[in-house]
Amino acid sequence: MHSLKSLSLSNKKALKNLVSRNLSNSVSKNASTSSLPNILIIMADQLNGTFFPEGGPAEWLHAPHLKALAERSVRFSNAYTASPLCAPGRASFMSGQLPKRTRVYDNAAEFASDIPTYAHHLRRAGYYVALSGKMHFVGPDQLHGFEERLTTDIYPADFGWTPDYRKPDERIDWWYHNLCSVTNAGTGEITNQLEYDEEVAFLATQKLYQLCRKTTERRPWCLTVSFTHPHDPYVTRPPFWDLYKDCEHLLPSVESIPFAQQDPHSERLLNACDYQNFNITQDDIMRSRRAYFGNISFIDERVGELMDVLERTRMLDDTIIVFCSDHGDMLGERGLWFKMSFFEGSARVPLMISKAGSKSACDGHLVDTPVSTIDIVSTLAEMVGLTSLDEVQQWTDGESLVPFMDKDRQDELHRGPVLMEYAAEGTHTPMVCIRRGRFKYVHCTIDPPQLFDLEEDPHETKNLAYDPAHQMLASSMLDEVNSRWNLPAFDAAVRESQARRRVVYEALRNGSYFPWDFQPLQKASERYMRNHMDLNEVEAQQRTSVNFKYPDVLNSRHHSGIGRSPYKATFGTEPRLGLRVGLNMPDEVIDKINTELDLADLAYSLSIGTGVGSPSTSTENAQKECVSCGKPYSGSHKCHKCNKFCHAIAPCSTPHSEEGASKNATRRAANVSNPT
Structure with a gap:
């Protein structure tokens, strides 16, 4: 098994630039x-x-x-x-x-x-x-x-x-x-x-x-x-x-x-x-x-x-x-x-x-x-x-x-x-009312005033508005009503x-009546698997782990099993390196990504949930073979089976034919160099 730490210096720099650029795009957009x-x-x-x-x-x-x-x-x-x-x-x-x-x-x-x-x-x-x-x-x-x-x-x-x-x-x-x-x-x-x-x-x-x-x-x-x-x-x-x-x-x-x-x-x-x-x-x-x-x-x-x-x-x-x-x-x-x-x-x-x-x-x-x-x-x-x-x-x-x-x-x-x-x-x-401290005062121009001491009389059974001992308070409350x-x-x-x-x-109410009552709108064609959505992509997007715990991305190398890792939901369903900063990403992980974590190690850690083996050494611009469609390429590559670009860390997420899937499994088991 090999590690991305064995990548050449220039390849590491390119990888770091890629991660930094994607992180910057995500974080700057939502920094506030x-x-x-x-x-x-x-x-x-x-x-x-x-x-x-x-x-x-x-x-x-x-x-x-x-x-x-x-x-x-x-x-x-x-x-x-x-x-x-x-x-x-x-x-x-x-x-x-x-x-x-x-x-x-x-x-x-x-x-x-x-x-x-x-x-x-x-x-x-x-x-x-x-x-x-x-x-x-x-x-x-x-x-x-x-x-x-x-x-x-x-x-x-x-x-x-x-x-x-x-x-x-x-x-x-x-x-x-x-x-x-x-x-x-x-x-x-x-x-x-x-x-x-x-x-x-x-x-x-x-x-x-x-x-x-x-x-x-x-x-x-x-x-x-x-x-x-x-x-x-x-x-x-x-x-x-x-x-x-x-x-x-x-x-x-x-x-x-x-x-x-x-x-x-x-x-x-x-x-x-x-x-x-x-x-x-x-x-x-x-x-x-x-x-x-x-x-x-x-x-x-x-x-x-x-x-x-x-x-x-x-x-x-x-x-x-x-x-x-x-x-x-x-x-x-x-x-x-x-x-x-x-x-x-x-x-x-x-x-x-x-x-x-x-x-x-x-x-x-x-x-x-x-x-x-x-x-x-x-x-x-x-x-x-x-x-x-x-x-x-x-x-x-x-x-x-x-x-x-x-x-x-x-x-x-x-x-x-x-x-x-x-x-x-x-x-x-x-009608108006003032609650100040322990007292409540109720005023209406057509009714007698009401004044209650809620500490002594929580059930409001004794109106103090005409009590001689509370005339100064009642008068000040009336003044406040008139001032407000x-x-x-x-x-x-x-x-x-x-x-x-x-x-x-x-x-x-005369003639045709069009009420203002709210009518909830549903984008029915965008729900479940309608509008010919890719079932696997829909399932990957919709599956949410119950009671999941954050894996220690800073120390662990292997997080597999789609739907089991919160970072599968956090980073998105496509196993690409461009980070998507999601709602559930801990701040300490973001800080670690920005400051301390070796980005080459990070790139491998982010392959969680994809079933990807550890990549082997390679040289920059060396020709590679797409694990999804089997065609050789160098640099970026568009898989001819799914018409999507593959990326430098993980294979294409779109399922291919049974023959292709078998081929993929064989290649991953053999740990083919530089999966894309």
Whole structure:
């Protein structure tokens, strides 16, 4: 057996130049993005943050995967939505802007295409950004910076659910937000929402495998996986239902408050839910909460699938993971259901952020400072080191949470007040909320103010707005509201938006109707083996090792077996020397290639997975014989059997005839000099 170390000096120089040139081409093209971490954002829908008391799932919840994620994450126990409704909350989450700025006031308000989102910022920095699942975009733009959407959305993208402040007592739709979800709660093997989330999870895991295989470009990725559970209807599968048979939390902490004793906004919400036409029993409440808890476990199982793929493909330590929700669910507390209020069950959400790195390096800890979902944009921008951080910040109302990820600095850090807005159904003028420290202040021009001390009164049963001992605080909170919001102008903007949308929607529903609902596109002819693709090339590209470990390329000489080595996926399927710097290539290997490794040895090491024997000595420009087609050549050579160029290290990867294959095997066994 011979080594490439026996090559002549001139041949070695030529080989080094070849490797350096290819490395330079790959690395220079991606120098600004090759070291950036990947990002996985997992979003639940209507997940009540009070069930994550220490930032992670409560001990009694059956959520092993979320609990494991919590151990490696910075957990924010007082995280709030920007607006407690799906479309406004999600638009604010994506843009870092409050609803008054996004103009997404309700579930039928258009999210304008000219508002930058985290998808835009990351994509501009070189990231591949994709979405699997719900984001409740309204309007013709159904991407908002995402390069690809894997699924359609679950709700309509038109103006059909527009509220009307002129008719505060008129419900949007006969079924919209009514209490049938409570009275019909229970179990089911499959539902509309279960089917949707199964598709979301499946396509997300498939995309993760594709990103692991990707070898032609070294782009970091950001994948957002957005589920619709545990959103009502409250129906779960029997195995998840059974987990909570003896649960001690099936009844609310605060019993139903009689209608006449509710605050004005809660009365409006009950009317919006058609409360008067339902008789909600204790059994209804317990079944609804039990199914809701079961669906938390259902989401946990989906999270486990995603985490498993990250771990099996060795991308986990290179990936930032964010887990959050768009808003919460009152779940019968005070007699209220769903969201649309600033009470803790509706407005507080879970938020966990796991930094890239090994579990021991992730420095998981608890942060109790109040924060907002609008902080995510700035946080991601700083975590990945975007050079345009200042430019990103000008488009957001949030603050970066990166400083809070250093647990040794917790005592010296402070964040401004958390601001929330609500301008949708259940009210007929905008409402605003401030969470500052331990206090929460709710203001609406048509309602009495509310002030709660969340440390002394976590269930918000005592309104301190008129308590003599808190008048100075209530007055300062009101001053802050007036300094931050022009509420008459806010109200006028919402009413004008509603009026415009009514005109447009009525017009579009006449005659032929072309909805804005997103239609996922598939390049069907480029999938599997269609369009006469070479089966062997497709298989080589698509095969991904499970639980593979990086071979020690710096010390080992022999790595064989296609599909067994990560470098087969990392460098590409063609056994050529031109290096393709893939997503899974360790930085230390890249550094070693650039600085220390003998490139002749490297060239031989890169023949992994090809079945090539060790080359023998040769002289520069000596005539060689193609092991694929048997023809003599010198220099480069085009194999006449596959019409592809062979290269200096390995034989052509395209299978040839049985005679040629036998000939190849014989030649390799005999260790013919200079395989090409």
